[in-house]
Amino acid sequence: MQPDVLQPHILMCPPDYFGIEYEINAWMHRERPADQRVAARQWLGLRNLLEEAGARISTMSPVAGLPDLVFTANAALIHRNMAVLARFRHPQRAGEEPHDANWLSEHGFEVVHAPGDVYFEGAGDALFCGDTLFAGYRIRSDARGHQRIAALLGCRVIPLELVDPYHYHLDTCFCPLAADTAIYYPPAFDSYGVQVLKELVPNLIEVVPSEARRFACNAVVVGKTVVTNTGCEALAGQLIERGYTHRETPLDEFVKSGGSAKCLTLRLDGEEAASWKYANTAKAI
Secondary structure (H helix, E strand, O other): OOOOOOOEEEEEOOOOOOOOOOOOOOOOOOOOOOHHHHHHHEEEHHHHHHOOOOEEEEEEEOOOOOOOHHHHOOOEEEEEOOEEEOOOHHHHHHOOOOOOOOHHHHHHOEEOOOOOOOOOOHOOOEEEEEOEEEEEOOOOHHHHHHHHHHHHHHHHEEEEEEEOOOOOHHHHHHHEEEEEEEOOOHHHHHHHHHHHHHHOOEEEEEEHHHHHHHOOOOOEEOOEEEEEEEOHHHHHHEEEEEEOEEEEOOOOHHHHOOOOOOOEEEEEEOOOOOOHOOOOOOOOO
């Protein structure tokens, strides 16, 4: 499969079987269940906004017993025609791997498994900003696997240690907007990680703590449109000042499970395509 040069392409999975059935991160509490009907409306609202922004949406069939299959960002890291498949740290999610592999293979991707002795949670922990792959580690993915994956892809990788259990994946605290611009939440990283980001990403937009807990960094970027959960007004102002269009849609049922807009999407045209590759083709809404 070759990326569509005119239209960003995103994979989503309907939340037919979504729910809080176990606890594997600081957000999840079985005594605070998700409302499946509300989740379905919120998922559709996100899909509609992304399509209005110019994205093409493909869907994976949901599977009973795999409530987190809805979080397609974790399925793999897509780079050109290659899909580096996730190897999940928690056994509750390991059952997603063959379904992800089958879908990607059936749709023309070369599926490559992460190194056998490391955990790697796909685009949840691996995001391109320009030509550099930034990769989160410690909580879900293993640092020692990142260099091997980068060698496979032929790119530079910068490992970033995550230190806040509420920001257990990189995509909960870092969101590239352009080759030189990103949203981030500094307290989610160790001091070295903050220093590295400041040195390598010229334009960093810092998210305030209250909006970080609303998953402000867990945004989907389609050209100059940035889609987030509700409650991110300060970020919205900063984005507008920089020429972006901010759109919000409620995603609180998914926040209960530790995910939001970005977690619910996988860029099939590659994480490096999130904004800069389509800057002149995707439309702002």
